[in-house]
Amino acid sequence: MKLVTVIVGVLLFALATMIIYGWGIVKQKNESQDLMNLLFSKGESKVKKYLKNHEYITITDVEKLSENLEAKQIFSPNKIVVKDKKDYAKQLMNYMVKTGQVETEGNRYKKIGKH
Numbered sequence: 001m002k003l004v005t006v007i008v009g010v011l012l013f014a015l016a017t018m019i020i021y022g023w024g025i026v027k028q029k030n031e032s033q034d035l036m037n038l039l040f041s042k043g044e045s046k047v048k049k050y051l052k053n054h055e056y057i058t059i060t061d062v063e064k065l066s067e068n069l070e071a072k073q074i075f076s077p078n079k080i081v082v083k084d085k086k087d088y089a090k091q092l093m094n095y096m097v098k099t100g101q102v103e104t105e106g107n108r109y110k111k112i113g114k115h
Helices: 003-053 059-065 085-098
Strands: 056-058 070-072 079-081 102-105 108-111
Touching (some): 003 059, 003 070, 003 085, 085 102, 085 108
Antiparallel strands (some): 070 079
16 A cells, blocks of 8 residues: 555545534534524424414413423433423513514413414
8 A cells, every 4th residue: 555545544534533523512512502492492382382272371381381391402412401480481482472473462472363
């Protein structure tokens, strides 16, 4: 085997290792935000499903829906769970109001477009 072939092989291996390592660092850096987004997405889905069968939802209802709610990424041992249901429910509903998914009617929330 030629020396040039060995050197090129070692350099390509080093380059591939560098890329995979860099990708892992970026993924790890963004993991907490990704887990929060995933948790909010799961909460949104539960609220939307609830609103298909009910006209209104309250913070108390959202708290009940968020019991045992957790999010976990594939190939990661880390997960995030809802510990403070009241705070999570308020943040989730504020987000859903801000993004135009629900509207406020007093202390209740209603799906937009549903009459």
